[in-house]
Amino acid sequence: MAIHFRDSGEGEPVVLIHGLGASHRVFDGVIGEGGERHRFVAVDLPRSGRSKTWAENTPEAIAEALDPFLANRGLTHFRLFGHSFGGLVALAFAARFPQRVASLTVASAPALGLPPEARLFLESPMAPLSSMWMTATPLLRPVVRSYLKWLWGQPQQFRDETVEHYLESLGAEGFLSGMIDSLRAVGRFRLPLEPLTAAPFPRRVLWGDRDPLVSVIDGERLASALGADFRVLRDVGHCVPEEHPRGVLEAIREA
Helix, strand or coil: CCEEEEEEEEEEEEEEEEECCCEEEEEHHHHHHHHEEEEEEECCCCCCCCCCCCCCCCCHHHHHHHHHHHHCCCCCCEEEEEEEEEHHHHHHHHHHHHHHHEEEECCCCCCCCCCCHHHHHCCCCHHHHHHHHHHHHHHHHHHHHHHHHHHHCHHHHCCCCCHHHHHHHHCCCCCCHHHHHHHHHHHHCCCCHHHHHHCCCCCEEEEEEECCCCCCCHHHHHHHHHHHEEECCCCCCHHHHHHHHHHHHHHHHHH
């Protein structure tokens, strides 16, 4: 099957969407914490984890493809959580299918765009070439480990076994082209404010106060634009679901 996913637990349904370079495994802690009260469905994004190309790597296309997939699994009304790029997917899905969403929570989502310089670089032919280091096997493990530790709010709490599921995701068929397409989509993303602010479901924005990738100020601006509750997790970086699974679970439940 093109979409790889985990369907686990019993109770109120929650759909989980991960960020770039990762897989559904980033939610292992969240699912472990909440599996007795919730049914969690966590998907691997296109060309990530164990998924193949089941949609174009834009938030809008992924949202459109997710709708029938979730409906076929009996998920017609659920809580929705998206992290980082997955937050853009969650925002796009909620704007298109508000009747399906019981609550919306996004964490560390670059929904307000990228600096002009970054957008210009990603649109250039040099972007794929400059990213080929990501597939250089001898360099891969130490580079991924160093990058993840940089993302962590408290690097001393980073566990080396965390690297493994990221390495698996980087080995997915078409990963590199999918990553470039996704980054370009981040640069082009426009927050669908009107349908989101008009929707009846509650909204929450969650952020780590030590996020080195997407500033907590951007999180505050996003929450203000959405009219959403804003929660900051102390001593947490960009990898919110792994660094603070309990905080993610509480935010989902309270949204």
